[in-house]
Amino acid sequence: MTLALSELSVQPSFLFAAGSTETALAFLEVGAVALGLALLSRLAARLGITAVPLYLIAGLAFGEGGIARLDVSTEFVALAAEIGVLLLLFSLGLEYTDVELRNGLKTGIPPGLVDMTLNAGSGVLVGLLLGWSWVAALLLGGVTWVSSSGVISKVLADLGRLGNRETAPVLNLLVIEDLAMAIYLPVMAALIVGGTFGETIASVSLALIVVAIILASALRFGVRISARVGSGSNESVLLGVFGLVLVTAGVAQLFDVSGAIGAFLVGLALSGRAEERALELLSPLRDLFAATFFVFFSFQIDPADLISVAGWALLLAVVTAGTKVATGWFAAARRGIGKKGRLRAGTILIARGEFSIVIAALGASLTDGAELGALAAGYVLITAIVGPLASRFSS
Amino acid sequence: MSANVRETKLPGVGVRYEFTSEQGQSVGVIVHHDGRREMLAYDLDDPDACHSLLTLSDSDTHVLAELLGTSNVTETVAEIRQEIEGLAIEWVPLSKASSFNGHSIGQGRFRTKTGASIVAVMRNDNAVAAPGPEFVLEAGDVVVAVGTHDGLQLLRTLLEE
Incomplete structure (x- = not known):
């Protein structure tokens, strides 16, 4: 991950200095932000939407050029945000069992390809129209490609559509997107590091090899690893899984493969009882750190930048809402589902969310990074709010 | 089924x-x-x-299944359940992709691996009660097994693979 990691200079004594006013101020600031976010997540629950767009707005308001600049200690927050990304990706990996992933691969390739071509294609195209570098344009493609499985599974459950026939192709599509990310993220991480053509080819291949090795061993030894870390007291499972996620992410990061993908693969590897316990124990931790990540992400965005790309964000949202509806329509039609069902499948896929922000954050160090971040934030703001509403009205 | x-x-x-x-x-x-x-x-x-x-x-499911159920297997096993605390029963369909298709129950060594016992196999609406180790499983069979919750979970993963 590239979120200002270079700024991380850890000062161990800082937070523990008894009675220092700095510590008191830090507590007050972080506490006030947390309380604010608590209110926002309450509001989101009442509106029936995900809290992600509201967190982004909060970050905008209190960050760079916002209405009030909060002066929280950046090193501490940056590390917490990084951990948030890891835990987000980890719980995404937990969502599906390896059997489900294999089944998804069997049936889901054609709709997955349509999904990628239409949605990632539109993003890349807009990136190039904006005059960005190829890497930045490819990242924007990722932003528009991936639907938010978090938003979608919640909306499906809320609307009582889990049993609907079009739900199976929708969920299969999400599985395929997840798997595609296992290749996309490391490749992008390698491309961002850059270098000459030869060096890039070498680092991309290395990244893919590392992912293949981790993935193969995850599928091979998943059951054994799960048995090892999944037993014992809550405390030992929590620390064991958290440690495993961080260590794997660290190893992946050493190979320039992006730590996030390491965390994702740990999530894939865990199964059975370990998966259930990890989900139960780490969810609160994930919510805490992920909220930090979303706020910190938009904290660094200048609202002026956001306003200047607002038109593009809206255009992109309209175009890719159309392409997602087409994707869902196609995937559902293949299963012999009627027109109403196809429309429901299409509209539910519009919502983008956490993953799009993670992808945009990857590109923070690029020349076009600031614009990419602002555009992604605006885009997710629109689709995460409009998507669930559109799917509600489609029935 | x-x-x-x-x-x-x-x-x-x-x-x-x-x-x-x-x-x-x-x-x-x-x-x-x-x-x-x-x-x-x-x-x-x-x-x-x-x-x-x-x-x-x-557990609601078991109650409802008993109320609706006409299968003798359900009734007898339900009786066992009442006698032994911590024991559960599970219906596990054998998928086409399962590697145990065409294998006998003995070859599968299910009891050794999971601690769960196969007490019946439902095939084409008929129940084969208490099948022996030589009984050969086929795709579409529904295996009825009794064991601990964890053991049955394990059996389910085995049979679905």
Whole structure:
């Protein structure tokens, strides 16, 4: 991950200095932000939407050029945000069992390809129209490609559509997107590091090899690893899984493969009882750190930048809402589902969310990074709010 | 379980079973990963949409199955359940992809691996009670097993692979 990691200079004594006013101020600031976010997540629950767009707005308001600049200690927050990304990706990996992933691969390739071509294609195209570098344009493609499985599974459950026939192709599509990310993220991480053509080819291949090795061993030894870390007291499972996620992410990061993908693969590897316990124990931790990540992400965005790309964000949202509806329509039609069902499948896929922000954050160090971040934030703001509403009205 | 029950995997959620009743109504059941069962009725004018009738916990399901059930297997095993605390029963369908198709129960060494015992096999609506180790499993069989909750979970993963 590239979120200002270079700024991380850890000062161990800082937070523990008894009675220092700095510590008191830090507590007050972080506490006030947390309380604010608590209110926002309450509001989101009442509106029936995900809290992600509201967190982004909060970050905008209190960050760079916002209405009030909060002066929280950046090193501490940056590390917490990084951990948030890891835990987000980890719980995404937990969502599906390896059997489900294999089944998804069997049936889901054609709709997955349509999904990628239409949605990632539109993003890349807009990136190039904006005059960005190829890497930045490819990242924007990722932003528009991936639907938010978090938003979608919640909306499906809320609307009582889990049993609907079009739900199976929708969920299969999400599985395929997840798997595609296992290749996309490391490749992008390698491309961002850059270098000459030869060096890039070498680092991309290395990244893919590392992912293949981790993935193969995850599928091979998943059951054994799960048995090892999944037993014992809550405390030992929590620390064991958290440690495993961080260590794997660290190893992946050493190979320039992006730590996030390491965390994702740990999530894939865990199964059975370990998966259930990890989900139960780490969810609160994930919510805490992920909220930090979303706020910190938009904290660094200048609202002026956001306003200047607002038109593009809206255009992109309209175009890719159309392409997602087409994707869902196609995937559902293949299963012999009627027109109403196809429309429901299409509209539910519009919502983008956490993953799009993670992808945009990857590109923070690029020349076009600031614009990419602002555009992604605006885009997710629109689709995460409009998507669930559109799917509600489609029935 | 009759032959025209359609099974659909819902990644991240569980499995949905569905059949058409003799009166022409489509009925569905979602078995969630956490053991909850959700009963669904499909709309007549939009056969892809459904509404949830009720949600049952793991143990509610057994009660309802007993009330509805006409199978002797269900009744006898339910009696055993009442006698022994901590014992559960599970119906596990053998998928086409399962590597145990065409293998005998003895070859599968299920009891050694999971601690769960196969007490019956349902095939084409008939129940083969207390099948011996030489009994050969086929795709479409529904294995009825008794064991601890964890053991049955393990058996389910084995048979689905």
